[in-house]
Amino acid sequence: MKKFIISVVTSALILISGQGIAADIEAGKKKAIEVCAACHGPDGNSLAPAFPKLAGQHATYIENTLNGYKSGDRKNLIMNGLAANLSKEDIQNLALYFSRQSGLSTKK
Numbered sequence: 001m002k003k004f005i006i007s008v009v010t011s012a013l014i015l016i017s018g019q020g021i022a023a024d025i026e027a028g029k030k031k032a033i034e035v036c037a038a039c040h041g042p043d044g045n046s047l048a049p050a051f052p053k054l055a056g057q058h059a060t061y062i063e064n065t066l067n068g069y070k071s072g073d074r075k076n077l078i079m080n081g082l083a084a085n086l087s088k089e090d091i092q093n094l095a096l097y098f099s100r101q102s103g104l105s106t107k108k
């Protein structure tokens with residue numbers, strides 16, 4: 001009985017967490033490697049201090065920041081130009097991808 005309850009709860013959790021993710025992590029990865037890797041690294045671990053690390057950052061934070069660059073609320077010559085070419089979906093996919101990468105400081 002206990003095992004049954006645990007498996008029901010586990011499947012419910014998998015279902016809920018699965019439904020919460022509308023963004024496409026693979027599309028995010030593709031775009032990240034094509035467009036962002038030169039500065040932020042392929043997995044969001046930027047090599048130069050001038051480029052903020054994105055790996056492991058909260059998806060919502062990345063999404064809000066990119067929307068800020070896109071709308072012009074947040075100003076940076078490089079990022080304003082890049083974000084202008086990203087769609088709402090691109091931004092969500094990229095945010096999900098980078099948020100799931102582990103940062104250098106958290107790597108063992």
Ligand code: HEC
Pocket residue numbers: 031032035036037038039040050051052053054062065066075076078079082086094
């Ligand atoms: C030519 C280099 C370059 C490229 C390519 C680039 N970025 Fe950036 N990015 C920067 C710089 C420089 C900053 C810091 C800007 C600032 O101070 O506001 C930045 C900042 C950011 C931030 C804000 C991080 C923070 O913690 O404040 C995000 C999010 C971001 N970039 C995402 C992306 C994504 C996603 C892509 C690919 C679509 C990308 N960047 C491509 C140079 C780049």
